Amino acid sequence: MIDLYTWTTPNGQKVSIMLEEVGLPYRLHPINILAEDQFDPAFLKVAPNNKIPAIVDTDTGLHLMESGAILMYLAEKTGKLWPQDFPTKWRVVEWLMWQMGGPGPFLGQVHHFVKFNPGKSTYAEERYSKEAKRLWGVLDRRLAEVEYVAGDYSIADIAIWPWISRFEWQTVDFANYPNVKRWYLALAARPAVRRGWDVLKEGRAIPMP
Structure with a gap:
């Protein structure tokens, strides 16, 4: 347990x-x-x-x-x-660390300045919104090459997806990131993802593009 x-x-x-x-x-x-x-x-x-x-x-x-x-x-x-064969294991770790060091902290700053504190700092809003688009671009280019970020579905996808689910807060448009959209919808359709996203069982629907 x-x-x-x-x-x-x-x-x-x-x-x-x-x-x-x-x-x-x-x-x-x-x-x-x-x-x-x-x-x-x-x-x-x-x-x-x-x-x-x-x-x-x-x-x-x-x-x-x-x-x-x-x-x-x-x-x-x-x-x-989390496949343990080399080099797949480290490809998963690579993209997990990318989320921890990139989308996590930087998209979080977009939420803080753009969503919850608009007008407090134009510099911060512009800086973090620009970085959000860059990170989405990195993910979109990767997903143009593979179905999931490390090849097969893994903890790397699970780490990244919840941050992308806050897309409405991040000044991005899915139309500019078609590969992210395809991947996002594929994960959103998974029953386990739906259950885990609404972990408090409040009946919250996953945001859709």
């Missing part, structure tokens, strides 16, 4: 989607970041960086924070969605 501490953010949705894909049983512990639940001392024992998501594996007693590390752990635990 996996205890999952999460909320409806892209980083949180990565792990709930992964758990649904691999079929591991899990218990949901909502951490309402708007109510600052992430600063609760009990949660800090699991996630010292006071960020969601985090997990506790009751089989082993291991607790983990950081969504990328959790995806790798769950993939290794189940033997699913």
